[in-house]
Amino acid sequence: MEEHQRARVLDAAITIFAEQGYPATTVDDLVAAAKIGVGSFYGFFSGKEQCLLAACERIIDEARSVVVAAASEGTSWPDQVCLGLGRLLNWIGAEPLAARVALVEIQTGGAEAIARYEETLTTAARALERGRESLPRDRRLPDSLEETTVNGIAWLLHRRLTMGESESIPQLFGELGEMILEPYLGEARATKAIARHAPIEHRGS
Amino acid sequence: MQDTQSADGLPRLPPGRHGLSRDFVVTNQRDRLTAGIIATVAERGYHEATVSQICAAAGVSRRTFYSYFSSKEECYLQAFERIGEHLAEAMAAAGSAGNWPGQVRQRLAAMLAIYAANPDLVRFTLVVPLRAGGEIAVHQRTALEHLLQSLTAGRPEDKSLRRPSAAIEHALVGALVGVIVRKVEAGEGERLTDLVPELTEMFLIPYIGRDNAVRAARSNG
Numbered sequence: 030m031e032e033h034q035r036a037r038v039l040d041a042a043i044t045i046f047a048e049q050g051y052p053a054t055t056v057d058d059l060v061a062a063a064k065i066g067v068g069s070f071y072g073f074f075s076g077k078e079q080c081l082l083a084a085c086e087r088i089i090d091e092a093r094s095v096v097v098a099a100a101s102e103g104t105s106w107p108d109q110v111c112l113g114l115g116r117l118l119n120w121i122g123a124e125p126l127a128a129r130v131a132l133v134e135i136q137t138g139g140a141e142a143i144a145r146y147e148e149t150l151t152t153a154a155r156a157l158e159r160g161r162e163s164l165p166r167d168r169r170l171p172d173s174l175e176e177t178t179v180n181g182i183a184w185l186l187h188r189r190l191t192m193g194e195s196e197s198i199p200q201l202f203g204e205l206g207e208m209i210l211e212p213y214l215g216e217a218r219a220t221k222a223i224a225r226h227a228p229i230e231h232r233g234s
Numbered sequence: 235m236q237d238t239q240s241a242d243g244l245p246r247l248p249p250g251r252h253g254l255s256r257d258f259v260v261t262n263q264r265d266r267l268t269a270g271i272i273a274t275v276a277e278r279g280y281h282e283a284t285v286s287q288i289c290a291a292a293g294v295s296r297r298t299f300y301s302y303f304s305s306k307e308e309c310y311l312q313a314f315e316r317i318g319e320h321l322a323e324a325m326a327a328a329g330s331a332g333n334w335p336g337q338v339r340q341r342l343a344a345m346l347a348i349y350a351a352n353p354d355l356v357r358f359t360l361v362v363p364l365r366a367g368g369e370i371a372v373h374q375r376t377a378l379e380h381l382l383q384s385l386t387a388g389r390p391e392d393k394s395l396r397r398p399s400a401a402i403e404h405a406l407v408g409a410l411v412g413v414i415v416r417k418v419e420a421g422e423g424e425r426l427t428d429l430v431p432e433l434t435e436m437f438l439i440p441y442i443g444r445d446n447a448v449r450a451a452r453s454n455g
Contacts, residue, residue: 050368052281137367176416177409177436184408185401187364188375204401208440 035073038063039084047126051081051134081130081138082145088124088131089149095120106159107214107222111206115226118199121186125195133187154179160213170212178209203227264302266292268313275310276354280366307370314373317359318380321345325384334389335442335450339434341385346426346433349414353423360411361418382407385437398440410437 041063045054056077060070074080099116103109121128135146154175161170171177182205189198203223210219270292274283285306289299303309328344329337349356363374382403389395398406410433417426431451438447 052367133371134367136364137371143365171432171436173413173432177413180412181405181407181409184378184412185405188404188408191371191375201401204399205405208402208405 034065034069038065038070038073038080039087042080042084043088043127043130046081046084046134047129051077051130051137078139078142081134081142085131085135085138085142085145088127089145091127092117092120092131093152106163107210107218108225110157110160110209111202111222111226114206114209115199115202118202118205121190122195122199125190125198128186128195129190132183133190150179150183151176157209160210164213168213174212181208263292263294263298266294267299267302267309268316270294271306271309271313272317272352272354272358275362276357280310280362280370310370311373314359314377317355318377321348322380322384324348326387329388335434335438335446336453337388338385338438339430339450339453342433342437343427343430345381345384346414346429349418350424350426353418353426356414356418356423356426360415378404378407378411381411389441396441396443402440406437406440 038059042059045058045062049058054077056067056070059077059080060067063070070080074083096113096117100109100113103112131146131149135142157175157178164170185201185205186198189195189201206223206226207216207219210222213219214222267288270288270290271283274288274291277283278287283306285296285299288306288309289296292299299309303312324344324347325341329339329341331337332340359377360374363371363377385407386403413429413433413436414426417423417429435447435451438450441447442450
């Protein structure tokens, strides 16, 4: 019962944070949207910042399980990247409010929220580093490659989400897949890996 | 008490007297308020910075502040635009000769030199908007779009040159800004110009390929 009510508050909070922005949202707004008493709200969260953190935690967990489940279906590293990326972009396209909270509003939520956001990007960057294992000996990559790739993608998604272009996000699969894979595989192999996945995952979606 | 004081703590000067034109006083006060809001917002954040703190940093009265700006937002916006113009002019002046990859390197060097001289400018234009959210965050997008325009200006419409999509160009400039911000947040803002080769290479790869990008990044031409 309590769990259920807490989950309902988070659902309402995600919608309202995404729609009016975290900085402009008050506890009163959250309470009204979730249709609960102020007392109950403070029973769950110490304030709106804790509420944002809990919402982000839930969203990031969900997005991560989408990626992990998708990647586990792939046999090679490039396939795993394609599957994970494709499903993640589809998920973002289907859940633009949640994505906005975890990629955009999170950055306005103070030190703890920003740390959580940066930790998420770092986790994603670490996951891409596996691409180095199969690198030809003569290919040297900058140390910061994965971090910059992830930062660039995060910014692009931020941009699309804040410009109200979230439906276009799944269509970024080909370009972003190539951007991620090319440094490890070279242009030709990266294009081939993408082509194996593009039709199933994205045409007409 | 504050009302009779100008920016310099001197009595307000009527125009055209004392060899100090009103334009000069105005410019001076404006400059100080611009410097004041940059330092205050960079340190505290957009929502946290107050007009009183900005005035204290500028050495200007609140009344003077409100004679130039109707709000903190307007002051922020004008400072933001001035920084943008300054960067765009410096980048255009630095990278006008030679081939385009060389121009990119010179423009990045010019931009990083400005940021290194005052790392608060990085916080003000490239960190604070995202942290502030809402309408203010829109300025981050504008800043990055201008940066992209400054870097790609004069790019030859050569068939041999790859043409990355708009999405990739946005990701590219986002990645570039990420590197700059991390350097500043690591307390190494004064050494931003060290990043010239790395950022040149990173930016040029999607246009001219890795080998050419590495060459352009290392050359001194």
